[in-house]
Amino acid sequence: MSAFRVSIIGAGLAGSEAAWQLACRDIKVDLYEMRPHRYSPAHQTDRCAELVCSNSLRADDWQHNAVGLLHQEMRLLDSLILSAADANRTPAGGALATDRQEFSSWITDKITNHPNITLIREERTAIPEHDLTLIATGPLTSDALANQLEALVGSDRLYFYDSLAPIVHLESIDFSKAFRQSRYDKGGADYINCPLDEVQYRTFIEALNTAEQVPCRPFEKPVYFEGCLPIEVMAARGPETLRFGPMKPVGLNNPHQGGATPYAVLQLRQDNQLGTLWNLVGFQTKLTWPEQKRIFRTIPGLENAEFARLGAIHRNTYINGPSVLDSHLRLKTRPTIFMAGQITGVEGYVESAASGLMSALFIAHLLQHDRLPEPPPAETAHGALLRHVTQGDPTHFQPMNVNFGLFPPLTERCRKVDRKPMMAKRALEALEIWKNNT
Ligand SMILES: Cc1cc2nc3c(=O)[nH]c(=O)nc-3n(C[C@H](O)[C@H](O)[C@H](O)COP(=O)(O)OP(=O)(O)OC[C@H]3O[C@@H](n4cnc5c(N)ncnc54)[C@H](O)[C@@H]3O)c2cc1C
Structure with missing residues (x-):
């Protein structure tokens, strides 16, 4: 025994x-x-x-x-x-x-x-x-x-x-549009930046405002921390909220456009030690998975993004x-x-x-x-x-x-x-x- x-x-x-x-x-x-x-x-x-x-x-x-x-x-x-x-x-x-x-x-x-x-x-x-x-x-x-x-x-x-913010595979990011740089060049070129012009940004906000969301289950209260709001909640607060939040472009210079500061930017941060996975910074969301893929692929550089994980709350x-x-x-x-x-x-x-x-x-x-x-x-x-x-x-x-x-x-x-x-x-x-x- x-x-x-x-x-x-x-x-x-x-x-x-x-x-x-x-x-x-x-x-x-x-x-x-x-x-x-x-x-x-x-x-x-x-x-x-x-x-x-x-x-x-x-x-x-x-x-x-x-x-x-x-x-x-x-x-x-x-x-x-x-x-x-x-x-x-x-x-x-x-x-x-x-x-x-x-x-x-x-x-x-x-x-x-x-x-x-x-x-x-x-x-x-x-x-x-x-x-x-x-x-x-x-x-x-x-x-x-x-x-x-x-x-x-x-x-x-x-x-x-x-x-959870979505995560994409590095190899699926288009670097003819995206570029590596840290804000104000502090530290190394640790972030990947996807730049948006004004039209692209407004179209993105409009898409967020009309996208389908996953409903909360009865035991899930939609209580969010101010520092961790879903992007669709931020977009609903006004068209500039994201541009002054996670999509702020300050301190970034787009080498594909002669070093100009983009109108707005999505930043990606390395998510694993191997450097194969990259996290969409501040993009936690309750949008449905098909909507996330559709909308995030409108961002320059992510047109062919392969998602290792989609966002969720x-x-x-x-x-x-x-x-x-x-x-x-x-x-x-x-x-x-x-x-x-x-x-x-x-x-x-x-x-x-x-x-x-x-x-x-x-x-x-x-x-x-x-x-x-x-x-x-x-x-x-x-x-x-x-x-x-x-x-x-x-x-x-x-x-x-x-x-x-x-x-x-x-x-x-x-x-x-x-x-x-x-x-x-x-x-x-x-x-x-x-x-x-x-
Ligand atoms: C609402 C919801 C929907 C989900 N949908 C999916 C899905 O579609 N696909 C998917 O892959 N994953 C889904 N998940 C995740 C999935 O539940 C988990 O991945 C999986 O069940 C986790 O396995 P587990 O053994 O860790 O926990 P569980 O399978 O939840 O098992 C934990 C067990 O511990 C028991 N328990 C808890 N506390 C105590 C205690 N103090 N003493 C004794 N027993 C206790 C519970 O009764 C339960 O039986 C969902 C999760 C939730 C909450």
Whole structure:
């Protein structure tokens, strides 16, 4: 019989995956789930791993899509969540969609019938001092536990709302229009600037004022901090508001127009250490995703922009991973506590489950070998996600879906069309080696 016992708080996507992985390695798991005694504002059933919104786990094409690659890696690691999605798949073209009810019933059956898992229907309101515990309470963590976590990590490192600006891939920016410069040339040429003339700026403001927005859910109040207003709210305050705010052109000289100061400017700031992803500064927004693509591509230099992430503002409890977590998803200040799922700063069903899988592998290795394993290599989708939440820039840290911009670039030259398939092949080979050596 196993001598090891781990507590997991939250039987969502991450917690269910982690419980299964530990149980299959002969580790006893107490899995705490507050439903049905207490429901989050989005959950509607008492089942494990409930999909609270869409029934899609997004694109399944592993050669061209980073989330498809993450699916494939999870299949390689015997993921419970991927098995459930595959077993209950519904037709959805190239996407991996699943029957929502069957999916979570299938997982609940697996969890409740595993002899190493005890599912305890209870809200945990305190964080254990000594017991090995995995916190996987998700974007709608109950208030009592969130307060405890806040006390542990600091109020400036736990957030309750996402306020996300879009991010684009560097290679999709047109530098015959954009230019690199910092305002007043302070520091290096750290920003990418997309200049607008007066007509382009007015057309942009008009588009913002008539664009479709995502409605707030009943549990989301549209309360915004003045320093972090959505751009459409700023545009609605008057045509000059953005030009005196995030789009101010002062201190910038457009080399494509003899050094003239543009009428307005969109600035992009580097978002990852690799320099492959760039964030649209101050462009947090609640516009719908199709509207964001349509309107932001009217900005000179972004006509062919490929978005690694689109803007959003929604309820989301998450920590500042890079300042709070070590490289194995443990709290730096209390290493008996591991974290997993959306609360670590990954975004989405699949990414949350993948992070639960990684935490479980780390915990199992620690218990059975008395040391932590090497984390998965940065070239893998798991490794790229892990590095985002543990080694990203803590000053500008924001949640992120998996995307190829998080991966180290290829060292060999190749045609653009071959790049993603080559990165995907490199990832699967690296994961196979890591799995065999771990
Ligand atoms: C409204 C909404 C819509 C979304 N839509 C999508 C979408 O369409 N596609 C997508 O990919 N992602 C979506 N997401 C994000 C998605 O919910 C998460 O990516 C995913 O569910 C996170 O997995 P998780 O395991 O971290 O958290 P969850 O799946 O939320 O699981 C956390 C679990 O912890 C439990 N819990 C919380 N506090 C406690 C406590 N103190 N004690 C015991 N149990 C507790 C909860 O009841 C829950 O079961 C959405 C999120 C929200 C809020």
